[in-house]
Amino acid sequence: MSTETSTAPASPAVNLPLSKKTLTSDHPTWCPGCGDFAILNVYYRVLEKLQYPQESIVTFAGIGCSSRMPYFVNSHGGHYIHGRSLPFAAAISLGRPDVHVFNFGGDGDGFSIGGNHLTHAARKNTNMTYVIMDNSVYGLTKKQTSPTSPIGFKSKTDPTGAMDRPINPMRTLLNSGATFVARSHAAQIGHMTEMMERAARHNGFSVVEILSECVEFYDGAFDAAVPRKGGAFQTIELRKNDGTSEDTLRHDPTDEVAAFKLAGLEWPGKFGVFFEVKRPTKNELEAGLVARAREKTKNASDLDLLKGAFARMR
Amino acid sequence: MVSPNPSLAGGTSADSTHQLLPDVVIRLAGNSQDGIQSIGGFLARLAGRSEQEVMTFMTIPSTISGGPSIFQVRMGSGEILTSGDSADFLVAFYQHSYDAHINALRPGGVLIYDSDHVKPNPDDKRFTNVGIAITSGTIEAAGGTGKDKGKNIFVLGLIARIFDLNLDKLRQLIQERIGSKGDDAARAALLAFDAGYAHPVENLLGHLYRFTTGTPQQQVRPTVTTDGNTALTYGLIAAGVRYGAAYPITPWSSIMEVLRTEFTRYGGLFIQAEDEIAAISHALGFAYSGHLAVTGSSGPGLSLKMEALGWAGMAELPLIVINVQRGGPSTGMPTSVEQSDLLQALYGSHGDNPRVVLSPKNVEDCFYIALEAGRIALEYRTPVIILSDQAIATRIEAFEEPDLAKHLVQVKPDLTPRPADFKPYPLDGISRHAPPGTKMLSGKYPTVTGLEHDELGHPTGSPVLHAKMNAKRREKIKQLAASLPVPEVYGDESGEVLVVGWGCTYGPIREGVMRLRSGDAPLQAGHMHLRHLSPLPPGIGEIFKRYKHVVAAEINDEGLYGYGQLASLLRATYANPAIRSLCKTDGLVYKVSEIIAGVKKIIAAV
Numbered sequence A: 001m002s003t004e005t006s007t008a009p010a011s012p013a014v015n016l017p018l019s020k021k022t023l024t025s026d027h028p029t030w031c032p033g034c035g036d037f038a039i040l041n042v043y044y045r046v047l048e049k050l051q052y053p054q055e056s057i058v059t060f061a062g063i064g065c066s067s068r069m070p071y072f073v074n075s076h077g078g079h080y081i082h083g084r085s086l087p088f089a090a091a092i093s094l095g096r097p098d099v100h101v102f103n104f105g106g107d108g109d110g111f112s113i114g115g116n117h118l119t120h121a122a123r124k125n126t127n128m129t130y131v132i133m134d135n136s137v138y139g140l141t142k143k144q145t146s147p148t149s150p151i152g153f154k155s156k157t158d159p160t161g162a163m164d165r166p167i168n169p170m171r172t173l174l175n176s177g178a179t180f181v182a183r184s185h186a187a188q189i190g191h192m193t194e195m196m197e198r199a200a201r202h203n204g205f206s207v208v209e210i211l212s213e214c215v216e217f218y219d220g221a222f223d224a225a226v227p228r229k230g231g232a233f234q235t236i237e238l239r240k241n242d243g244t245s246e247d248t249l250r251h252d253p254t255d256e257v258a259a260f261k262l263a264g265l266e267w268p269g270k271f272g273v274f275f276e277v278k279r280p281t282k283n284e285l286e287a288g289l290v291a292r293a294r295e296k297t298k299n300a301s302d303l304d305l306l307k308g309a310f311a312r313m314r
Numbered sequence B: 001m002v003s004p005n006p007s008l009a010g011g012t013s014a015d016s017t018h019q020l021l022p023d024v025v026i027r028l029a030g031n032s033q034d035g036i037q038s039i040g041g042f043l044a045r046l047a048g049r050s051e052q053e054v055m056t057f058m059t060i061p062s063t064i065s066g067g068p069s070i071f072q073v074r075m076g077s078g079e080i081l082t083s084g085d086s087a088d089f090l091v092a093f094y095q096h097s098y099d100a101h102i103n104a105l106r107p108g109g110v111l112i113y114d115s116d117h118v119k120p121n122p123d124d125k126r127f128t129n130v131g132i133a134i135t136s137g138t139i140e141a142a143g144g145t146g147k148d149k150g151k152n153i154f155v156l157g158l159i160a161r162i163f164d165l166n167l168d169k170l171r172q173l174i175q176e177r178i179g180s181k182g183d184d185a186a187r188a189a190l191l192a193f194d195a196g197y198a199h200p201v202e203n204l205l206g207h208l209y210r211f212t213t214g215t216p217q218q219q220v221r222p223t224v225t226t227d228g229n230t231a232l233t234y235g236l237i238a239a240g241v242r243y244g245a246a247y248p249i250t251p252w253s254s255i256m257e258v259l260r261t262e263f264t265r266y267g268g269l270f271i272q273a274e275d276e277i278a279a280i281s282h283a284l285g286f287a288y289s290g291h292l293a294v295t296g297s298s299g300p301g302l303s304l305k306m307e308a309l310g311w312a313g314m315a316e317l318p319l320i321v322i323n324v325q326r327g328g329p330s331t332g333m334p335t336s337v338e339q340s341d342l343l344q345a346l347y348g349s350h351g352d353n354p355r356v357v358l359s360p361k362n363v364e365d366c367f368y369i370a371l372e373a374g375r376i377a378l379e380y381r382t383p384v385i386i387l388s389d390q391a392i393a394t395r396i397e398a399f400e401e402p403d404l405a406k407h408l409v410q411v412k413p414d415l416t417p418r419p420a421d422f423k424p425y426p427l428d429g430i431s432r433h434a435p436p437g438t439k440m441l442s443g444k445y446p447t448v449t450g451l452e453h454d455e456l457g458h459p460t461g462s463p464v465l466h467a468k469m470n471a472k473r474r475e476k477i478k479q480l481a482a483s484l485p486v487p488e489v490y491g492d493e494s495g496e497v498l499v500v501g502w503g504c505t506y507g508p509i510r511e512g513v514m515r516l517r518s519g520d521a522p523l524q525a526g527h528m529h530l531r532h533l534s535p536l537p538p539g540i541g542e543i544f545k546r547y548k549h550v551v552a553a554e555i556n557d558e559g560l561y562g563y564g565q566l567a568s569l570l571r572a573t574y575a576n577p578a579i580r581s582l583c584k585t586d587g588l589v590y591k592v593s594e595i596i597a598g599v600k601k602i603i604a605a606v
């Protein structure tokens, strides 16, 4: 990844409808050909479709090549520490119900150093969207083994080939309790757009894992799913509930067992929505707790509540 | 015969049956199921409701080496600074209580023991021994199926008689506290209380006691009694903190337990995180969102927060971080007191990261230190660490209720559109972030970042900018330093020795310096207590020069070079060779006598 920095383009006027132009910020510093460019472009597209007020969009990330995302998007946002962006971003969602939170990061950021946070963010079902840009290698630190590197992958830390069993991202996400789990590929603009948009519209913790090639350190990693390179991009057909017999062959995204089966398919597997259910979000549950507490206090003022607390210490 | 607390004894008879005394130290020793702690609770409440008598009150930390459950209270009619070096009265419920605690009773003190369970050593003539059949007396009085349940209330009645406490108020307290468990429970408790009170203990003691009427303090508001963690909790709420996150650890946990429920009542939110790193990350997410947020822990948890704390310094977000210190390193002595996290608070994390570190001096101060932390965090856009400790966190003190209407702060995200020339990281001012939801009139939206950045927040590798930004982050903390008051000196303004302390050593040092300045060979001595540990307030170096010796007393190890953590900091800062170190790590708060002996020894050795 190139280390040069650049300044923002000329400022667009305020209150224009969201477009790639208004959403563009610093020029991306990724290597030419990096899969992450396509993900950035799809994010612009999805925001264009959603037309949220610009000031209500938050683009957040941890550390890694992929995590540079926030600098390239003209929205509020932040670049945090390695692996810990999820709890930060979840708090934005919980602390500010008026904003839309998008969190980006790499496979190392999400599945290795941040693995514990991913599990808990998913089970708590905080309303936000998380995009994992999986290149199956550590890009920023220049080619070490990542938790999704396949056995045999030769990296600087495994010059004779990786030996540890890689994580299966879909299984991990399903098991964690995420309420929207999808998988896509950076070479498939249309598919990515559909997945990211669905994720954004989902109420709850939605996550899309996107295979995004690191041309610098893991060239050709995902060719098996690129038809142009002799691979096959197989998508998941979702159930239409139209009563037809062929519909029973389609995937029911509320069926966890079926989702796990899909997750276990041989590499490169299938792409699409693996799982999607409605479950109360942490945002709703916490808001309910507050509403009941406020009702109990009869909407007392902060000062009266505080005075009451001290009266009990007399 | 009994003149409790030799140094403070008042002692002329009020009438034929009552001897006057300014204060008394009572230690109760039994088993945890005997409700020892609740006797303390009743006495604390009573103290709080006795403004006319100006009763003050302090317990020792809830855990002290010794028997299965003990409670020590010092109560009286003047300012009480410590819970007392040794007990004037010991109430022993069992033989093991007697065995473990008899030496905590000062010679000439009173031993009250349950004659149903305890046989005192007949050869030990140091004390006035008063045997009372506490167990059978309770069973007889309360009857029913409760067996000896209520022994604690019997003893409370006994204490009420011995010290002429306000009966009506105590009966009302019992009704309030035990009445919620049903009428029968309250009736039984009152019967036990009356039986204890009716016991003619003066026949064994020779006389009863009464507290001197102290000069009533000019107190406008009622007295409250609570522990340090509770005072800190409500200080945070008064400071405007409505959001936070943490992971449980002793002795921090009780703060997060209360905040989890309390914040919802104020419309806020406290998250129990999966670990301390997630906790500080949540808290920073709230801070970025425009709220005033808190995270907290004890020693080991603070270690986990350090990387994120470095980010917060770099990104310049306001945050309150609490460390209720305990004995370390590692899991160490998790229920004992220590002050060994000072250097961690100052220098933990990586890179250059000037810190703000405050420390409360007692329970009451926990409330005010939280207010100050909130104010500094918001004004200087910086994390503020509060170093409390296990002793302050768990002991109970009585103090005047704060002026809540005056102190309550409201913090709301500032979403006013930012002008076209807005810079998130101006070189010539303090950074003030625009929280999400804020319109940027330039059309350019900012990124908060831990990468070195220019004034607009763009990453930069420029060495010149890095130096400038480091200076900017340093200068704002120096600006804060300049605004702090010069620390007050208690006692002699110059002379032989200045004893310097921080945190829970406040009381013992103050009482120790009082005694060093009086008695047969009085010393010219002063006491300086530091609530601001970083940045250090102005004027300290000059004050130090006025004394022959400066002794920093603290509860931590003397380290590789013979100086405790505060002493090391002061020596490095003021380069004054008169600064010496008094340290210990026995897991207990300083006794006044330890301060006196330690200071004298250092003076003698130099």
Ligand SMILES: Cc1ncc(C[n+]2csc(CCOP(=O)(O)OP(=O)(O)O)c2C)c(N)n1
Pocket: A063, A064, A065, A066, A067, A082, A105, A106, A107, A108, A109, A110, A133, A135, A137, A138, A139, A140, A141, A146, B307
């Ligand atoms: C605490 C900490 N440990 C290690 C690093 C170094 N580091 C930065 S990014 C990274 C891994 C990047 O891999 P990934 O998350 O997959 O992102 P990518 O660069 O591949 O997009 C590492 C090890 C760091 N910044 N912080």
Ligand code: SF4
Pocket: A001, A002, A029, A030, A031, A033, A034, A035, A036, A065, A066, A135, A139, A140, A213, A214, A215, A216, A217
């Ligand atoms: S992920 Fe690989 S290709 Fe992309 S910017 Fe990083 S090093 Fe370059």
Ligand SMILES: [Mg+2]
Pocket: A064, A106, A107, A108, A133, A134, A135, A136, A137, A138, A139, A146
């Ligand atoms: Mg990677």
